[in-house]
Amino acid sequence: MNFADRISLCIQKFGPLVLGLDPHIEYLPRFILEQELKEKGKTWEALAQAVTLTNNKLLDELQDTVGMIKIQMAFYEMLGIPGMSALKSTIEHARNLGYIIILDGKRNDISSTALAYARGYLSSVSFPGGQIESFWKVDALTINPYLGEDGLRPFIDEAGKTDKGIFVLCRTSNRSAPTVQDVSGPEKVYVKVAQMVEALGEKMIGESGFSSIGIVVGATYPDDLKLLRTNFPSLLFLIPGVGAQKGYIKSLANAFRDDGLGAIVNVSRDVIFAYREDLNNESGVGFEKKARERAIYYQERFWELFR
Numbered sequence: 510m511n512f513a514d515r516i517s518l519c520i521q522k523f524g525p526l527v528l529g530l531d532p533h534i535e536y537l538p539r540f541i542l543e544q545e546l547k548e549k550g551k552t553w554e555a556l557a558q559a560v561t562l563t564n565n566k567l568l569d570e571l572q573d574t575v576g577m578i579k580i581q582m583a584f585y586e587m588l589g590i591p592g593m594s595a596l597k598s599t600i601e602h603a604r605n606l607g608y609i610i611i612l613d614g615k616r617n618d619i620s621s622t623a624l625a626y627a628r629g630y631l632s633s634v635s636f637p638g639g640q641i642e643s644f645w646k647v648d649a650l651t652i653n654p655y656l657g658e659d660g661l662r663p664f665i666d667e668a669g670k671t672d673k674g675i676f677v678l679c680r681t682s683n684r685s686a687p688t689v690q691d692v693s694g695p696e697k698v699y700v701k702v703a704q705m706v707e708a709l710g711e712k713m714i715g716e717s718g719f720s721s722i723g724i725v726v727g728a729t730y731p732d733d734l735k736l737l738r739t740n741f742p743s744l745l746f747l748i749p750g751v752g753a754q755k756g757y758i759k760s761l762a763n764a765f766r767d768d769g770l771g772a773i774v775n776v777s778r779d780v781i782f783a784y785r786e787d788l789n790n791e792s793g794v795g796f797e798k799k800a801r802e803r804a805i806y807y808q809e810r811f812w813e814l815f816r
């Protein structure tokens with residue numbers, strides 16, 4: 510089954526929420542962080558282990574509530590080699606629990622280098638005398654389009670071979686996105702990106718009618734969400750910007766097809782660190798239960814868009 514069809518099934522089973530695993534060190538539950546620092550001292554290993562333990566608790570607690578996760582690479586890279594180990598064990602834990610895993614790496618380069626990224630995250634690495642499956646084993650990767658078509662092709666080709674997915678940055682959620690993405694010739698840059706992705710992903714349209722090559726569109730730009738959905742019916746949207754970035758939930762209805770498919774919505778800080786709203790809970794004990802409550806809240810709000 511192709512990636513877009515797996516996403517569609519997942520939306521039908523759980524709802525469109527994607528659990529964003531962005532382990533901001535300063536917000537990690539204190540009871541976990543302090544224990545690790547006590548055992549391992551002020552080390553990268555202690556920080557990385559605190560990340561792993563936090564993620565594991567979240568993944569265990571939310572497995573019947575959310576079907577997809579998005580892992581933000583930056584927070585793991587920041588912790589060096591121990592951070593990479595935390596990333597690997599988070600991926601393995603999530604895979605064992607059946608989550609669809611999206612790696613938010615925003616990668617790309619000239620095609621020969623892009624191919625290395627694509628093989629490393631999506632397919633396999635060949636060498637004289639053999640071949641070895643991708644070390645990271647994720648289901649999808651975010652990439653940037655600013656090197657043009659030849660930079661995108663290696664990702665699309667490798668994803669095609671392995672039934673994986675790609676989300677290309679199109680209309681990002683940040684405030685200054687228009688300074689680049691709204692530059693216009695005959696078309697605004699973000700519309701041109703959507704056209705390019707649509708054409709390149711045409712052959713990867715599954716039974717759901719969506720292509721496994723999708724785009725990232727911020728919830729903070731509701732008019733653009735609507736425009737993109739209307740004009741690009743086969744593109745799957747990965748939508749960040751709800752929660753901490755105050756993206757609009759109501760206008761998300763415009764991002765979905767009438768049957769509720771076609772878009773998945775990432776929320777990171779507002780779910781995983783929901784416990785911080787309780788000012789009496791400095792230690793963070795029970796953070797995973799708060800995250801679960803918040804995730805259920807979001808899934809219900811998203812269902813309501815179609816009632």
Ligand SMILES: O=c1ccn([C@@H]2O[C@H](COP(=O)(O)O)[C@@H](O)[C@H]2O)c(=O)[nH]1
Pocket residue numbers: 529531581613680681682683725726727749750751752753754775776777778779
């Ligand atoms: O346009 C974009 C592209 C990616 N992101 C990423 O999504 C999450 C959002 O985190 P929140 O805590 O829910 O704000 C984060 O990993 C971003 O790097 C985005 O926000 N906007």
